[in-house]
Amino acid sequence: MANAPTMASFPSLESALKHFFGYDDFRYYQRTIIEQALKGQDVLVIMPTGGGKSLCYQLPALLRLGVTIVVSPLIALMQDQVRSLKDNGIAATFLNSSLTFAEARERESALLNGDVKLLYLAPERLMSPNFWPLLERLQQTVGIASFAIDEAHCVSEWGHDFRPEYRQLFQLKQQLPQVPMIALTATATERVRQDISQQLRLKEPQVFVSGFNRQNLHYEVKPKTKQSYDHVLKLVKQQPGSGIIYCLSRKRVNEISFRLKQDGISALPYHAGLSDKERQENQEQFIRDDVRIIVATIAFGMGINKPDVRFVIHYDLPRTIESYYQESGRAGRDGDPANCTVFFSYADVATVEYLINQKPDEQEQRIARQQLRHVINYAESAICRRKIQLSYFGESFPGDCKNCDNCLNPVPMEDWTIESQKFLSCVARCQERFGMNHVIDVLRGSRKKRVLDLGHDRLSTYGIGQDHSVDEWRQLCRSLLHQELLSETTDGYSVLKLNGGSWQVLKKEIPVNIHVIKRPEPEAKAKANDVVQLSGDEALLLEQLRQLRKRLADEQSVPPYVVFADASLRQMAQQRPITTAAFSAISGVGKRKLEQYGKTFTETIEVFCRSHNLTPNTVAADAAAATTSSSSSSELTATQLTTHGLFQQGLSLSEIAIERGLRLGTIIDHMEHLMAANYEVDLGRLVSPERQVPIFEAIEKVGAHSLRAIREELGDTYDYNEIRLVRAAWEGKK
Ligand code: ADP
Ligand code: ZN
DSSP states (O other): OOOOOOOOGGGSSHHHHHHHOOOOOOOHHHHHHHHHHHHHHOOEEEOOOOSHHHHHHHHHHHHHHSSSEEEOHHHOOOOOHHHHHHHTTTOOEEEESSSSSSHHHHHHHHTTOOSSEEEEEOOOHHSSSGHHHHHHHHHTOOEEEEEEEETGGGTTTSSSOOOOOGGGHHHHHHHTSSSSSEEOOOOOOHHHHHHHHHHHHHHEEEEEEEEEEEETEEEEEEETTTHHHHHHHOOOHHSSSSEEESSSSSSHHHHHHHHHHHTOOOEEEOOTTTOHHHHHHHHHHTTTTTTHHHHHEESSSSOOOTTTTEEEEEOOOOOOHHHHHHHHHSOOOTOEEEEEEEEHHHHHHHHHHHHHHOOOOOHHHHHHHHHHHHHHHHOOSOOOOHHHHHTTTOOOOOOOOSSBBBHHHHOOOEHHHHHHHHHHHHHHHHTTTOHHHHHHHHTTTTOEEEEEEETTGTTTTTTTTTOOOHHHHHHHHHHHHHSSSEEEOOOSSEEOOOOOOHHHTTTTTTOEEEEEEEOOOOOOOOTTTOOOOOOOHHHHHHHHHHHHHHHHHOOOOOHHHHOHHHHHHHHHHHOOOHHHHHHHTTOOOHHHHHHHHHHHHHHHHHHHHTTOOOOOOHHHHHHHHHSSOOOTTOOOHHHHHHHHHHHTTOOHHHHHHHHHHOOHHHHHHHHHHHTTTOOHHHHHHHHHHHHHHHHHHHHHHOOOSSSHHHHHOOOTTTHHHHHHHHHHHHHHHH
């Protein structure tokens, strides 16, 4: 049996994480989940796409004796995972129908030799009677460490991808009750979660639900006009990296991909009208960065494992909020900033309404109308987009996310009480029997036949609203509906009805404020999450590193992100590591990647530095060397220096934590080291001067060694973080 490392080989879970995957810190609940899994608990993990679910079973698999069996629904997903693991030097393999008999035999004997830590399988294979003997032999020889059920929502009929084969998985617990199980999914609904637990017969599972907020995604909605294609083109040109553009019809997909190509953008179509082979090829080209943009119908998505998609554009209206969440969620899985844009027009709403009316079943129509209403709410709303999405999943979010168009460019409010009274009294005069468009016609004094036939030109409200455009009245009407100051029938006719709120407005009891129609020109402010700006030289170096990554990836027939994530390349461009030690301090560089790529990358960086007259970052090099031998408090690691760079650029500590995907505590820790090492840090930005003084005084009085003693001296109104920061500054000054 191969001499694999186990938990005892590592001083901490963090060091194992760095060794195998090259990361410095766990995300969200990863650490707790891994601890539970290592204890042999059954665990149910619910984490949004890109949250880092895989690591939750992969790291325990590497730290335990025996093989971990991973159930995965799609061959493409399995191959992808195995490819990434192998690139990290991890013994993973899969068994599926794509293998020849001889290949499968070879893998089976490697398994029985104990040479494999992670085995990926489709559920039908695992549950087939032919497979049981192998499973039993495995259990008796090398041992089965755990079962991991990926995309576990496939077990539930209530989920969006029900797979009958998943239903058989309950037999695993019957046959091998002592083997712990971990189930993972991104599904948001409670019902599916319960179903997973029951169907898989999880034993007193620990359930971890991490929030559905995808902080790194920037959301925006843009009006769709005749010039929308130009708008899309502009977006595509502005944003670097890969992108997906979703359209509703095949015709639109073909049109947009064709026009993009004509405009010099590398783009390919993807829809159900293409042959399997074409679809497969287009997808593969996208994943390997041979083509930058995929224009697709919603047929594209499931099974696409590309973490570095930088933007997702919905050229047409999404169908539901849930589908929008899933589709836009394909952006930024690597945690780097990414952009999600919806183009919205009422003409599209009318098309969708028309399609809904074609549905034969009334219940179905009603559900579809309600879903459409939610999508329109999302698109029209002037409040935080994130808040609307998350409330749809039952998660309360305070708003002010600083990373959506409404939060970055708030639409000002205006008092429209008088207009509201005019509108509502017109609804009353029309006897609450008409919809929005008719009421607006009357208000604006239309000579339409219908208005005249009904005698509505004789109403007292006829023509009193000519001072506003049709669009402005519509906006007001929608806003009244949003604010529940007016109701609308939901039987498909959308007749306006007055409610209690309407009467309060009419009786002048409450004012009405609405968001003004014309937005100020957006893009005025920078996004909170914009990637750190690189200098000219850094950007050049980054481009060279990208090319190198692409070449190495092509040589091994893997997608570029398997070699290194974008964030790792960016750090290399900023820190310019040229020694092994400095290189290994880059996030994403584990033991295997260091061996495999360290030399090539550091050489490229060194050549670049020489030809551009740049000094390679020797501080980082020395500091990294110091941490690998013995870390001394006055020498700094690359990750601490990255934090310093971001701080100097004006980011707050919590922004740095978000930007880097690290915990706030870790960032404070970095700042402590930086200040203690006498790095330039403006303490005033961290702790206000009035609060600094008493802390300094307390330190002088009771000494610096015990945080608790300092706090006892100061009292409860001071927290440990601010004390830590001031103490570090004090130590730096010594
Ligand atoms: P999910 O399966 O939840 O959609 P993945 O497991 O594919 O997400 O992880 C998404 C991305 O995040 C991957 O590129 C992965 O390497 C990265 N990742 C996971 N955990 C960490 C971590 N602790 N630090 C940095 N990156 C991580
Ligand atoms: Zn927001």
